[in-house]
Amino acid sequence: MSKNTVQARKLNGFRDILPSLAIQKIEMLKKISETFQSFWFAPIETPHLEYADVLVWKWSDEIQKELYRFEDHWKRDVALRFDQTVPLARFTVENLRLQNISLPFKRYAIWNVFRWERAQKWRYREFTQCDFDFIWTKSLASDVEIIQVIYSTLKNIWIEKFTISLNNRKIMNWFFEYLWVLEKSEWILRIVDKIAKIWEEKVEKELIETEKISFENVKKILEFVNLKEENFSDKKEFFEKISEYKNFSEKIKNWVEELEKIYEILWKLDIPKNFYKVDFSIARGLWYYTWMVYETTLDDLPWMWSVCSGWRYDDLTKSFSNDDISWVWASIWLDRLLAALDELGLSEEKKSPAKVLIANMDEKFLWEIFKIWEKLRKNWIFTEIYPESVKLQKQFKFADKQKFEFILILWENEIKDWSFTLKNLKNGEQEGVWDFEELVRKLK
Amino acid sequence: MSKNTVQARKLNGFRDILPSLAIQKIEMLKKISETFQSFWFAPIETPHLEYADVLVWKWSDEIQKELYRFEDHWKRDVALRFDQTVPLARFTVENLRLQNISLPFKRYAIWNVFRWERAQKWRYREFTQCDFDFIWTKSLASDVEIIQVIYSTLKNIWIEKFTISLNNRKIMNWFFEYLWVLEKSEWILRIVDKIAKIWEEKVEKELIETEKISFENVKKILEFVNLKEENFSDKKEFFEKISEYKNFSEKIKNWVEELEKIYEILWKLDIPKNFYKVDFSIARGLWYYTWMVYETTLDDLPWMWSVCSGWRYDDLTKSFSNDDISWVWASIWLDRLLAALDELGLSEEKKSPAKVLIANMDEKFLWEIFKIWEKLRKNWIFTEIYPESVKLQKQFKFADKQKFEFILILWENEIKDWSFTLKNLKNGEQEGVWDFEELVRKLK
Numbered sequence: 001m002s003k004n005t006v007q008a009r010k011l012n013g014f015r016d017i018l019p020s021l022a023i024q025k026i027e028m029l030k031k032i033s034e035t036f037q038s039f040w041f042a043p044i045e046t047p048h049l050e051y052a053d054v055l056v057w058k059w060s061d062e063i064q065k066e067l068y069r070f071e072d073h074w075k076r077d078v079a080l081r082f083d084q085t086v087p088l089a090r091f092t093v094e095n096l097r098l099q100n101i102s103l104p105f106k107r108y109a110i111w112n113v114f115r116w117e118r119a120q121k122w123r124y125r126e127f128t129q130c131d132f133d134f135i136w137t138k139s140l141a142s143d144v145e146i147i148q149v150i151y152s153t154l155k156n157i158w159i160e161k162f163t164i165s166l167n168n169r170k171i172m173n174w175f176f177e178y179l180w181v182l183e184k185s186e187w188i189l190r191i192v193d194k195i196a197k198i199w200e201e202k203v204e205k206e207l208i209e210t211e212k213i214s215f216e217n218v219k220k221i222l223e224f225v226n227l228k229e230e231n232f233s234d235k236k237e238f239f240e241k242i243s244e245y246k247n248f249s250e251k252i253k254n255w256v257e258e259l260e261k262i263y264e265i266l267w268k269l270d271i272p273k274n275f276y277k278v279d280f281s282i283a284r285g286l287w288y289y290t291w292m293v294y295e296t297t298l299d300d301l302p303w304m305w306s307v308c309s310g311w312r313y314d315d316l317t318k319s320f321s322n323d324d325i326s327w328v329w330a331s332i333w334l335d336r337l338l339a340a341l342d343e344l345g346l347s348e349e350k351k352s353p354a355k356v357l358i359a360n361m362d363e364k365f366l367w368e369i370f371k372i373w374e375k376l377r378k379n380w381i382f383t384e385i386y387p388e389s390v391k392l393q394k395q396f397k398f399a400d401k402q403k404f405e406f407i408l409i410l411w412e413n414e415i416k417d418w419s420f421t422l423k424n425l426k427n428g429e430q431e432g433v434w435d436f437e438e439l440v441r442k443l444k
Numbered sequence: 445m446s447k448n449t450v451q452a453r454k455l456n457g458f459r460d461i462l463p464s465l466a467i468q469k470i471e472m473l474k475k476i477s478e479t480f481q482s483f484w485f486a487p488i489e490t491p492h493l494e495y496a497d498v499l500v501w502k503w504s505d506e507i508q509k510e511l512y513r514f515e516d517h518w519k520r521d522v523a524l525r526f527d528q529t530v531p532l533a534r535f536t537v538e539n540l541r542l543q544n545i546s547l548p549f550k551r552y553a554i555w556n557v558f559r560w561e562r563a564q565k566w567r568y569r570e571f572t573q574c575d576f577d578f579i580w581t582k583s584l585a586s587d588v589e590i591i592q593v594i595y596s597t598l599k600n601i602w603i604e605k606f607t608i609s610l611n612n613r614k615i616m617n618w619f620f621e622y623l624w625v626l627e628k629s630e631w632i633l634r635i636v637d638k639i640a641k642i643w644e645e646k647v648e649k650e651l652i653e654t655e656k657i658s659f660e661n662v663k664k665i666l667e668f669v670n671l672k673e674e675n676f677s678d679k680k681e682f683f684e685k686i687s688e689y690k691n692f693s694e695k696i697k698n699w700v701e702e703l704e705k706i707y708e709i710l711w712k713l714d715i716p717k718n719f720y721k722v723d724f725s726i727a728r729g730l731w732y733y734t735w736m737v738y739e740t741t742l743d744d745l746p747w748m749w750s751v752c753s754g755w756r757y758d759d760l761t762k763s764f765s766n767d768d769i770s771w772v773w774a775s776i777w778l779d780r781l782l783a784a785l786d787e788l789g790l791s792e793e794k795k796s797p798a799k800v801l802i803a804n805m806d807e808k809f810l811w812e813i814f815k816i817w818e819k820l821r822k823n824w825i826f827t828e829i830y831p832e833s834v835k836l837q838k839q840f841k842f843a844d845k846q847k848f849e850f851i852l853i854l855w856e857n858e859i860k861d862w863s864f865t866l867k868n869l870k871n872g873e874q875e876g877v878w879d880f881e882e883l884v885r886k887l888k
Binding site: 005006007008009010011014015016017018019022023025026030033038039040042043044045046047048049050051053054068070071072073076078080089090091093094095097100101102104107112114116126134136137138139140141142144148261264265268269270318319320321322354360363366367369370371374377382383384385386387388389398401 | 449450451452453454455458459460461462463466467469470474477482483484486487488489490491492493494495497498512514515516517520522524533534535537538539541544545546548551556558560570578580581582583584585586588592705708709712713714762763764765766804807810811813814815818821826827828829830831832833842845
């Protein structure tokens with residue numbers, strides 16, 4: 001490299017998406033967008049850059065550390081969005097004030113977000129989030145709908161085996177209250193969150209030693225978070241077991257009954273029962289995630305992170321307004337999903353769609369080549385011309401490498417008769433074609 | 445506003461895109477992407493954030509000033525991309541080295557870019573660029589193709605009246621050389637660029653006084669840059685006029701002949717002749733834009749900026765590599781186009797697609813509502829349920845505001861019979877419907 005050049009390189013944790021993956025991603029985004037719209041979510045777009053105080057107000061230290069934050073040309077404290085939820089809270093309050101939107105409001109947004117995290121496999125510092133949100137709802141209907149949307153979307157992008165796990169965090173909170181450990185709940189949840197990753201004994205030890213919870217209560221907590229449908233022979237038996245918790249308090253009874261109601265609706269719909277299950281160990285650390293929590297895992301990659309998460313919040317807009325606006329949020333982690341499909345060998349090699357390469361023999365025949373190209377394109381035959389009139393051998397090599405099916409050659413004497421030489425690159429056969437209609441028939 | 449809240453606000457020059465515009469934008473992007481793919485451009489994605497030296501090397505001060513540049517968590521000098529061309533140059537050199545791509549390479553990319561410019565009407569600090577590029581081509585074919593792609597894309601997104609102006613800047617350069625003013629050409633071009641905006645006399649004065657060009661040569665320069673097809677009765681007469689310049693030098697002769705060849709091909713294609721014209725006044729200030737230059741204006745908004753620009757470069761990758769890679773770039777300024785359509789009153793009010801609102805009468809009937817909703821959706825009838833079981837009057841008000849066509853009501857006694865009350869919100873008529881098939885017939 002000459003000292004007059006700059007090294008062509010990317011920042012660590014960022015990446016280029018090459019055509020084969022980009023084509024797959026675009027097709028998926030189209031399907032996701034269509035599915036969201038079919039459930040009547042409306043698209044919106046918010047800026048990548050916001051006032052930093054809009055993004056960080058009341059969020060945990062963890063998020064502050066992950067923020068790409070800087071001063072703009074006028075010394076304003078600004079930051080790249082780390083998610084689309086906080087910008088949506090800002091959007092909602094601001095646009096309600098401006099009377100641009102009215103409640104209830106259902107929106108989706110598919111954009112990139114930025115987090116300064118340790119770059120690792122399946123984790124990038126810039127990634128695409130496909131968010132959909134119900135704003136201003138306390139109804140069970142939105143909980144059922146969220147499961148429907150997740151199910152329909154993943155099915156529509158050709159994912160066949162996945163499980164949507166759900167939990168009502170309120171049950172957990174009230175259970176902790178009953179055990180007189182509510183004020184420790186955030187820390188308990190953080191520890192419990194590790195169950196999938198570390199041994200239960202270690203969690204037990206940590207709860208007793210760090211949080212000073214009695215051995216008896218730790219046992220109860222762990223029994224509770226281990227309540228997973230998959231450990232029961234059927235959903236009925238599972239609900240019989242969790243019904244026991246109804247006796248603990250009136251509030252827990254209400255929340256368990258809500259879960260039963262959600263199931264009652266789900267069972268009537270055309271979603272096979274094995275696609276969703278209750279799992280009391282799903283907690284998520286952050287305190288502002290309340291009520292229902294959803295995580296979706298791929299059955300063939302159970303150790304991978306969730307590919308679709310969702311939560312119901314009570315108070316997200318409280319940063320900006322005193323109005324109480326509750327909502328439900330969910331997001332498909334598209335980049336992770338694409339990586340997973342690749343890992344599973346399920347990502348089809350999407351080739352570029354061109355089928356026929358027209359050899360470029362001489363610049364003086366360019367207009368004939370263009371005319372044929374235009375006609376072929378109008379007949380929906382994906383065609384490309386080689387951009388330079390170089391040696392035919394080089395053009396053949398290119399066609400081969402790019403996996404074209406045919407190469408079309410116009411020799412000088414053929415041009416006068418509007419005839420062609422067509423070579424099939426799969427079997428190597430070459431033939432003369434005497435008119436355009438015949439050409440179209442052979443290429444279709 | 446309470447002192448505990450943060451004001452919900454955006455940065456100046458940034459904006460929210462509300463559903464009605466976002467739906468329009470998504471539909472346009474889909475069409476644009478399809479058109480690019482039909483011409484065999486492959487999509488790629490590069491990071492929003494790059495090393496600053498990758499972006500700024502050899503670019504003018506103007507761009508340095510417009511860059512959102514800052515230090516990341518590890519004190520690396522980084523910046524948000526201000527266009528997609530420089531990142532593509534980095535992408536090309538890096539991925540050729542990694543053998544991820546091969547030449548020739550045709551790619552498109554539709555992403556947002558960031559520029560610290562004076563925020564004004566039709567100009568935002570974050571905006572969407574729809575770029576398509578041919579990499580590694582010196583052929584006239586790519587010049588013809590660029591015009592085809594611009595024409596097809598704008599037609600596909602329902603733009604009916606526009607003009608693609610083209611110029612070969614080499615002709616201009618060699619003409620300046622002939623007049624012994626080549627070393628001043630960059631400044632002459634900057635001044636000439638203002639012709640559309642200020643009076644010709646002022647340009648004349650500036651050229652004579654600031655650039656010390658003789659009165660005679662200034663006359664020649666201005667005569668030259670005023671060569672516009674629109675000032676001639678037809679294209680033939682125009683080419684007769686510019687043929688005179690062939691006598692100036694062998695090089696100018698070659699470039700004029702290239703322009704003639706491009707026209708020779710274009711005339712044979714199905715693009716009406718009034719959609720493109722040669723205009724020698726199109727120059728663009730930046731020195732690295734060489735060869736062919738394209739600008740597309742909307743006929744009904746001639747004073748507006750170009751909605752689609754293109755250039756042929758000789759040496760863009762020279763920042764990163766000593767290889768000589770020439771290419772052609774073009775970009776549709778989508779946000780400007782959307783603003784223009786809105787200005788012209790051509791932007792359709794795209795309503796949300798929901799047609800039927802199912803009233804939410806009582807949470808205990810939710811499963812029936814969901815069952816009907818699922819069935820209607822499977823029959824491709826866009827349906828929505830009201831998220832809360834509130835007063836019917838409130839739900840009617842919502843349906844009206846959101847322009848639903850029908851409201852479907854399930855009274856308690858009707859649920860048992862699987863029958864419905866359907867109200868047409870346009871004419872206010874209300875009727876009982878006795879089975880599901882009848883309901884589908886009435887709604888289709």
